[in-house]
Structure formats: C-alpha cells, structure tokens
Amino acid sequence: xxxxxxxxxxxxxxxxxxxxxxxxxxxxxxxxxxxxxxxxxxxxxxxxxxxxxxxxxxxxxxxxxxxxxxxxxxxxxxxxxxxxxxxxxxxxxxxxxxxxxxxxxxxxxxxxxxxxxxxxxxxxxxxxxxxxxxxxxxxxx
Numbered sequence: 001x002x003x004x005x006x007x008x009x010x011x012x013x014x015x016x017x018x019x020x021x022x023x024x025x026x027x028x029x030x031x032x033x034x035x036x037x038x039x040x041x042x043x044x045x046x047x048x049x050x051x052x053x054x055x056x057x058x059x060x061x062x063x064x065x066x067x068x069x070x071x072x073x074x075x076x077x078x079x080x081x082x083x084x085x086x087x088x089x090x091x092x093x094x095x096x097x098x099x100x101x102x103x104x105x106x107x108x109x110x111x112x113x114x115x116x117x118x119x120x121x122x123x124x125x126x127x128x129x130x131x132x133x134x135x136x137x138x139x140x141x
Contacts, residue, residue, distance in 0.1 A: 003031045090137065100130040 002019035009015040120131035
C-alpha cells in the first residue's frame, strides 16, 4: 500500500499514480508497504490449499529442493487413514472392545438398550465418546 506522509493510497495503478503525484507536490517520500505474506512458488498443491484454508500453523512448508513434498516435519501432508488388509478397519480402529458394555454394567451377549445408549451418549468423558461412537456405528448396519 503506497503511503505518503500519513495518507494511504490503494495498491492499484490509479492509487500509485495519485501517491506519486502527492509525493512530488509535497516533497515527501512515497513508501510502499505490503501486507505480510510471501511467495508460494515452492509449495505443493495440498500445502497451498491448507494455507488458503487457514491451516498454516499445522502444515509444514516445503523447503526448496524437497523432492518428496513431505515438508519439514517429514510427514505426508495428506490425512491419515486407518486401512486394514482384510477390510475390517472399524474393528481395528476400536482399541478397547467391550469397554462401553462393561462401564454400563451390561453382561456380555446381551444387547445394550437404546435408552441406555442414548443417555450414556449425553455424558462427558470416555463413556460419552464410546456411546456416541456406538450410536454412529449402529447406523452402518
């Protein structure tokens, strides 16, 4: 943004011309100040999208000469997914099977009543998280 004295001009062709003219007539210097930011020449497409989405602190920028595109942290910039070779990725994602049932006090082999599950889903902590996951997984079948 061109600035002459205390007056700011827009960064357009017309604004720059007006700033130069004002600087010549008043004898003051014209200073060009730009908003912070830099070049995106050496960024990959996922990095540019992440930066545009406001995720800049979470994504490492690609250093010059980085052929892998993994960035400074050495991690791929795509989202992590859990994949199992046998296709049972949900079962692999559940770390403690049966924990919800035992915390609710329901015996193995019995079904958890919908009312009990709904009330547990409203609670805080691990019990609520597990109950909400169970409600979500119930819709898959």
